[in-house]
Amino acid sequence: MGDVSRPGTDSVERSLESTLESVDHAEDLAVGLARRAGFDEEDLMKIGLAVRESMVNAVVHGNRYNANKKVRFAASMNGSRFTVRIADEGEGFDYAHLPDPLAPENLLRTSGRGIFLIRSFMDDFQARRLEPVGTEVTLVKFAVSK
């Protein structure tokens, strides 16, 4: 990729296509920024997976691979706070009412673990509806975990 952020910068923003390549790209951008900010390998794995899961939700479930829709990706390091924002242009998603993937009756489901993993791996996760369309999720990881 030719548009990775420059060394020394503490934020990166991109408008990405609704493709799986964008998922990889966003993960690389986020992990690269977090690595420069000093996160250890364990946290880099968690950040990378959380960003991947969020991007998959935006590309697959939000924009449904629609070539006319973009995913806005932004990552920044501010003090000890590492923040990633990912916004799609989809119809919206009800993050408040998701089946518990740890419930015995759901353990053998083949999907439904993405949000759970994001919440498990990040210090904060928020989702909000955008007007007129779309969903934005915000992922936060602190350099020194709370």
Added chain:
Amino acid sequence: MSVKLSTRQVGDVSVVDVAGRITLGEGSSALRETLRDMVGKNQKKILLNLGEVSYIDSSGIGELVSGFTTVANSGGQLKLLNLNKRVKDLLQITKLYTVFDVHDDEAGAIRSFT
């Protein structure tokens, strides 16, 4: 790098050596097709060697679950071998570690099939 799958036979157990990434897209679909093909060939004892898996996401976890239930529904057994820390941690946090029969030793895993 995406996923690389190779299969070998040890007695009546089919061992699938998995290397690379099991993520949404090529990685998870390749695993799904391999397992469905094996079930289609009536292979009942399948051991997934995940020792060289560098990355797995929720889609990949879903494929492991799908493979587990597909094989079980056909009257077979699917077991896991050589989980690295990353995969093991994910299976533990999703409470799937106890769902799967997980082994660290291939010979022991082979013997465990009934």
